[in-house]
Amino acid sequence: MSSPPTSAPTTGRTSLRGSARVVLRLHRKALWAAGGLLVLGIGIVVALRVWMASAKELCADGDITPCGGPAHQPSYARTSTETLLADGGTVLLLLAALVGVFVAGPLIARELESGTFRLAWAQSVSPARWLAARLAVPAALGVSGLAVLVVVYRWGLWALRGYPYSHRITWYGSGVFPGTGPALLGYVLLAVAVGALCAVLVRRTLLSMSLTALVLWTVAFGLEKRRYELWPTVFRTDQDALQSFSAGDWSIDAGMVTASGRRLYWQDCYDADLAQGYDGDLAQHIEACLRDRGAVSDFIEYHPASHYWPLQLVETGILLALAALAVFLAFRALRRLHG
Structure with missing residues (x-):
């Protein structure tokens, strides 16, 4: 009578498991x-x-x-x-x-x-x-x-x-x-x-x-x-652009855009004003500076929480x-x- 068939040894799997056990033990x-x-x-x-x-x-x-008091x-x-x-x-x-x-x-x-x-x-x-x-x-x-x-x-x-x-x-x-x-x-x-x-x-x-x-x-x-840069940001240029930004959003950049769509950043005027030691209302002066360069509306670039x-x-x-x-x-x- 012929002997019953035997399954092939799984030496590869056994050796890998054995090596893993050795690593755990050592x-x-x-x-x-x-x-x-x-x-x-x-x-x-x-x-x-x-x-x-x-x-x-x-x-x-x-x-x-x-709750609701003057101090928090x-x-x-x-x-x-x-x-x-x-x-x-x-x-x-x-x-x-x-x-x-x-x-x-x-x-x-x-x-x-x-x-x-x-x-x-x-x-x-x-x-x-x-x-x-x-x-x-x-x-x-x-x-x-x-x-x-x-x-x-x-x-x-x-x-x-x-x-x-x-x-x-x-x-x-x-x-x-x-x-x-x-x-x-x-x-x-x-x-x-x-x-x-x-x-x-x-x-x-x-x-x-x-x-x-x-x-x-x-x-x-x-x-x-x-x-x-791993995902496209949201870019808003409408009048309510800044108001559309919520506390949970990730602000990337902000500024103003010209009629042609060119972006002007707050830093373009802020750095110059800072270097000159401007003492007036800096926010208004920056906006005036940007408008002098052709800016017509605000923009904000951000990642929403989604x-x-x-x-x-x-x-x-x-x-x-x-x-x-x-x-x-x-x-x-x-x-x-x-x-």
């Missing part, structure tokens, strides 16, 4: 530290919400004085919460960068520098699968952990919604925007990819970590400065494209250097 202390940071972040936001809820606010706008005084808990959460997105961005620095240094470059990678490659683990495991583990854990922190951070900001005297918490703020949507997950995936690429190319722990931090800072800084998600998704797409490119180059460099 770096369990770092995982515990990451878990501690996750709990700490959640605890801070929860503590701020509880503190603000316990404040003796007499009005819905956070006033601790009688917010509670110390509310102003402190606003101050701390105003830079929460920056903190989450730094955590994403920290994942990339860890990938570049202890996870990959240190093994390449010390030569311990040869032990794994001698045990039926190809260089490509070895690198894939060191990309998959931090990517999965980083995305999962930071996704939780994004939800918690948004929940913390939700307590400040509708607060009319808030000037630090804006959806487009450089300290808020990166930590409130999917762009942060794009940043952590880019951090992992850039860390792997730098480690494979440099193969020196400290140098790889430094180069990764520099590349991530450059990308984050560039996107912050050019974020307003542009939040388009800006988030476009930025996320850019980050994912850069991450995919970095991963491709990392595997290509590994193949060229080690076969």
Whole structure:
């Protein structure tokens, strides 16, 4: 009798899972530290919400004085919460960068520098699968952990919604925007990819970590400065242009336009007046200066609050494209250097 057919062994999948388990075992202390940071972040936001809820606010706008009175005084808990959460997105961005620095240094470059990678490659683990495991583990854990922190951070900001005297918490703020949507997950995936690429190319722990931090800072800084260009702005030139702008909108620029449609900016006259030390009514003088140059009506260029998600998704797409490119180059460099 013929023996029953046996299924083909799934050595590729098994080796990848085995490599992932090795990564988790070798770096369990770092995982515990990451878990501690996750709990700490959640605890801070929860503590701020509880503190603000316990404040003796007499009005819905956070006033601790009688409603409708001549003075408005917010509670110390509310102003402190606003101050701390105003830079929460920056903190989450730094955590994403920290994942990339860890990938570049202890996870990959240190093994390449010390030569311990040869032990794994001698045990039926190809260089490509070895690198894939060191990309998959931090990517999965980083995305999962930071996704939780994004939800918690948004929940913390939700307590400040509708607060009319808030000037630090804006959806487009450089300290808020990166930590409130999917762009942060794009940043952590880019951090992992850039860390792997730098480690494979440099193969020196400290140098790889430094180069990764520099590349991530450059990308984050560039996107912050050019974020307003990722989606078309709203341009209004009618008589009620300035009145159409609401407190929740992101003002990009303002000024006046000529009959031919040429834009004249307030800075064109403001800088000259400032240099001359003008002491009169500066706003009226600037308007008169612009009209002397042919201006006929006001204009304002801005992003309304509805542009939040388009800006988030476009930025996320850019980050994912850069991450995919970095991963491709990392595997290509590994193949060229080690076969």
